[in-house]
Amino acid sequence: MSKNNANLETNKKHVPTETDSSSLKGTFIFTMSIGLFIVLSWSAIFFLFLNRM
Amino acid sequence: MKNSALRVEEYSSDLDVRVAPKDAALSMAHIYIAFSAFLVGAIAGLLQGLVRGGMIELPSWLGYYQILTAHGVLLALVFTTYFIFAFLFAGMSRTHGAFSDRLRKLSWTGFIVLTIGTLLAAVLIILNEASVLYTFYAPLTAHPLYYVGLTLFVVGSWISGAALLAHYFSWKKAHKGERTPLFGYMTVATIVLWIIACLGVAVTVLLQMIPWAFGLTDEINVLLSRTLFWYFGHPLVYFWLLPAYIAWYVSIPKIIGGKLFSDSLARMAFVLFLLFSIPVGFHHQLMEAGISHMWKFIQTLLTFVVIVPSLMTAFSIFGTFEQTGRAKGGTGIFYWLHKLPWKDVRFFAPFMGMIIFIPAGAGGIINASFQMNAVIHNTLWVVGHFHLTVGSTVLLTFFGISYWLIPHLTGRKFTPFLNRLGMVQTWLWAIGMFFMSGGMHLIGLLGAPRRTAYTTYQNHPDALVWFEGIFTNYITIAIGGVILFVAAVMMFYNFIYMTWLAPKGDTEFPISEPAEDASETPKVFENWKLWIGIAIVLILFAYTIPIYDMIVNAPPGSPTFDYLIK
Amino acid sequence: MHLHRYEKIWLTFGIGSLIIFLTVLGVSAFAMGHQPPSHMAKVDPQNVRSEAPFDEPGLRQIDETTYQANIIAMAFTYQPNKIEVPVGSTVRFHVTSSDVVHSFTIPNTNVNFMVTPGHINMAEHTFTEPGTYLVLCNEYCGTGHHHMQMTIEVVE
Ligand code: HEM
Ligand SMILES: [Cu+2]
Numbered sequence: 001m002s003k004n005n006a007n008l009e010t011n012k013k014h015v016p017t018e019t020d021s022s023s024l025k026g027t028f029i030f031t032m033s034i035g036l037f038i039v040l041s042w043s044a045i046f047f048l049f050l051n052r053m
Numbered sequence: 054m055k056n057s058a059l060r061v062e063e064y065s066s067d068l069d070v071r072v073a074p075k076d077a078a079l080s081m082a083h084i085y086i087a088f089s090a091f092l093v094g095a096i097a098g099l100l101q102g103l104v105r106g107g108m109i110e111l112p113s114w115l116g117y118y119q120i121l122t123a124h125g126v127l128l129a130l131v132f133t134t135y136f137i138f139a140f141l142f143a144g145m146s147r148t149h150g151a152f153s154d155r156l157r158k159l160s161w162t163g164f165i166v167l168t169i170g171t172l173l174a175a176v177l178i179i180l181n182e183a184s185v186l187y188t189f190y191a192p193l194t195a196h197p198l199y200y201v202g203l204t205l206f207v208v209g210s211w212i213s214g215a216a217l218l219a220h221y222f223s224w225k226k227a228h229k230g231e232r233t234p235l236f237g238y239m240t241v242a243t244i245v246l247w248i249i250a251c252l253g254v255a256v257t258v259l260l261q262m263i264p265w266a267f268g269l270t271d272e273i274n275v276l277l278s279r280t281l282f283w284y285f286g287h288p289l290v291y292f293w294l295l296p297a298y299i300a301w302y303v304s305i306p307k308i309i310g311g312k313l314f315s316d317s318l319a320r321m322a323f324v325l326f327l328l329f330s331i332p333v334g335f336h337h338q339l340m341e342a343g344i345s346h347m348w349k350f351i352q353t354l355l356t357f358v359v360i361v362p363s364l365m366t367a368f369s370i371f372g373t374f375e376q377t378g379r380a381k382g383g384t385g386i387f388y389w390l391h392k393l394p395w396k397d398v399r400f401f402a403p404f405m406g407m408i409i410f411i412p413a414g415a416g417g418i419i420n421a422s423f424q425m426n427a428v429i430h431n432t433l434w435v436v437g438h439f440h441l442t443v444g445s446t447v448l449l450t451f452f453g454i455s456y457w458l459i460p461h462l463t464g465r466k467f468t469p470f471l472n473r474l475g476m477v478q479t480w481l482w483a484i485g486m487f488f489m490s491g492g493m494h495l496i497g498l499l500g501a502p503r504r505t506a507y508t509t510y511q512n513h514p515d516a517l518v519w520f521e522g523i524f525t526n527y528i529t530i531a532i533g534g535v536i537l538f539v540a541a542v543m544m545f546y547n548f549i550y551m552t553w554l555a556p557k558g559d560t561e562f563p564i565s566e567p568a569e570d571a572s573e574t575p576k577v578f579e580n581w582k583l584w585i586g587i588a589i590v591l592i593l594f595a596y597t598i599p600i601y602d603m604i605v606n607a608p609p610g611s612p613t614f615d616y617l618i619k
Numbered sequence: 620m621h622l623h624r625y626e627k628i629w630l631t632f633g634i635g636s637l638i639i640f641l642t643v644l645g646v647s648a649f650a651m652g653h654q655p656p657s658h659m660a661k662v663d664p665q666n667v668r669s670e671a672p673f674d675e676p677g678l679r680q681i682d683e684t685t686y687q688a689n690i691i692a693m694a695f696t697y698q699p700n701k702i703e704v705p706v707g708s709t710v711r712f713h714v715t716s717s718d719v720v721h722s723f724t725i726p727n728t729n730v731n732f733m734v735t736p737g738h739i740n741m742a743e744h745t746f747t748e749p750g751t752y753l754v755l756c757n758e759y760c761g762t763g764h765h766h767m768q769m770t771i772e773v774v775e
């Protein structure tokens with residue numbers, strides 16, 4: 001486990017865009033939640049549509 | 054320390070870059086009309102909410118459909134168009150230099166034609182000669198001069214648009230080989246979109262409606278007219294949205310003290326809007342006869358493509374926030390959010406608009422979903438939807454722009470007092486919209502129709518439900534409408550304050566410096582001939598066969614029906 | 620042009636969802652017959668009553684449980700204004716307009732379509748519950764638009 005983690009750390013250093021000051025983790029989580037919201041609301045109305053058939 | 058010192062310098066040097074005074078006068082002329090229309094439109098909105106809830110009755114000289122026409126025309130057409138031109142003229146002057154006298158004259162001509170059209174339409178609405186709603190579907194018939202007014206409105210906007218385009222292209226000529234400023238690039242995409250879109254409404258109004266309303270022809274092809282209208286109607290909503298996106302991409306990064314995340318992605322998003330927001334009008338006609346399933350589905354597919362640039366925008370804008378927050382020392386996954394200027398209404402109002410765009414966009418995807426459209430078509434859900442999109446996302450962004458645009462143009466200060474008023478205004482608008490639009494969405498799912506005066510359908514139980522729910526109730530909508538009206542009056546006061554009352558001084562017109570990657574932006578983005586060409590090919594693909602069929606296999610046409618609206 | 624890795628994932632997820640929505644809609648529509656109402660038949664809007672089926676508006680039985688309802692929408696009512704079917708019936712609504720644009724909408728069902736003059740539009744619904752169903756017009760058609768309605772009695 002800890003070995004894995006250490007590996008991840010070194011891996012990270014190879015990706016220059018992922019340094020902490022330019023990380024886009026928050027953006028990623030935010031946009032993915034938007035996606036989830038879209039999927040859920042669309043599905044809700046689709047099931048309403050099927051229900052009313 | 055070093056960083057902030059740098060920023061102060063930048064800020065003060067930016068103050069020198071002003072909208073030229075003569076251009077400011079032109080821009081302000083648009084602002085006066087925009088906010089006057091806004092106030093009257095908001096009064097109409099308040100009355101509608103109260104009437105539908107059965108809380109008041111209109112006096113006999115004022116019709117429900119008359120004020121509804123006024124509301125739609127004043128807010129969705131007049132306020133938006135005037136504000137957009139005010140913003141674009143000022144922004145082009147700020148980023149591309151003062152307009153030449155010749156072009157400024159052209160812009161004033163556009164303004165005058167636009168205003169004559171607006172006044173003509175307004176007079177006919179007041180006389181109750183034009184209660185056909187802002188979509189004026191045939192064969193309901195307004196006074197023929199109403200259509201003339203609409204024509205002048207479109208022609209005026211074309212003249213103004215031509216001035217903006219000419220200003221951009223003369224800059225481009227003088228700066229051969231340079232990348233054009235993002236503001237100008239986005240303005241051109243918006244105006245080109247508008248001009249191509251208006252061709253549809255111009256054809257139906259000039260060739261179908263005016264001859265028919267004046268009695269030169271006996272009949273009108275209703276389906277063709279509706280199709281030409283919606284060829285225009287969908288890009289119309291992007292004409293409202295794109296200027297808001299311009300502020301998000303170009304001004305907001307500067308306001309929060311950062312830089313845009315990516316220049317090429319921003320340009321690409323606007324190109325995609327230009328290409329895909331026109332050949333999609335059938336998504337407003339999914340429930341009507343005479344258009345085959347296949348063509349409806351093809352346009353549904355194209356509609357889904359135009360969602361993609363908005364997905365890109367969500368990432369770009371939030372990415373800009375995150376990078377700025379982190380550059381200012383923010384850490385963690387979300388902790389950097391604390392570094393954003395939450396107490397600055399110039400940021401907060403558009404930000405609220407962005408958040409509201411999440412349910413607005415999700416609703417839009419549902420609306421466009423082919424057969425599923427039957428669940429919501431012409432119910433209050435739709436009204437709830439566009440009060441989020443244009444009524445909140447676009448409007449809150451425009452309010453956010455006003456807080457610096459108007460004082461900048463009038464040579465006054467953006468004061469802490471104004472900021473506080475703006476913050477309260479933004480919250481009130483959001484809360485009012487939560488009740489009004491939330492109520493409308495849900496009551497719409499229960500079948501409540503849009504564009505319908507107070508009625509219980511002879512006390513039918515399915516209709517009484519709309520007056521009895523806890524949240525799903527016309528009263529919820531009316532309460533939301535009252536809160537919104539208070540917010541609207543506040544905004545009108547803010548306009549007055551910024552125009553005449555605020556202390557004299559300077560307010561910055563925020564324009565972000567180019568993004569890090571701006572030098573790598575591919576040249577092909579500047580190739581307008583290519584994009585316009587592709588847009589036309591897509592339009593021809595999506596519309597030629599169905600429109601040919603509508604003309605060749607048309608049923609006998611319809612006469613005028615003007616007595617139904619009086 | 621450079622796309623951030625997260626943006627790639629986000630756009631893949633977003634576009635992927637859109638493709639799934641379209642596939643579900645497409646299969647449901649084209650393979651299972653849940654098409655949006657897009658009837659192609661036409662009439663002369665100024666003489667709708669001169670030809671079948673609108674010369675005799677009303678209900679016609681097609682087989683044991685299927686009916687066809689031929690209805691004329693006009694400002695501000697429908698003709699006929701009331702129909703009655705046994706519970707469990709499937710009704711095919713064929714509707715046209717003798718004046719302006721209307722709609723034919725039964726709240727809480729998927730029957731909600733536009734009625735444009737010159738065209739006949741169509742939808743089908745199976746009434747599995749008894750009751751008095753409201754039909755309303757949700758397309759603005761003039762000063763009396765909010766009075767435009769009819770009822771469907773579904774009886775045991
Ligand atoms: C004071 C704030 C507002 C209130 C209380 C309000 C209220 C309403 C209500 C109750 C309706 C529905 C009427 C019906 O379908 O019978 C309506 C329709 C509409 N509203 Fe608003 N609204 C407000 C602001 C806005 C804004 C800011 C915009 C756009 C910029 C807008 C655009 C529209 C449009 C386009 C319609 C549809 C008109 C039609 O169906 O022809 N509204 N509004
Ligand atoms: Cu649309």
Ligand SMILES: [Cu+2]
Binds near residue numbers: 722759761764765
């Ligand atoms: Cu109606």
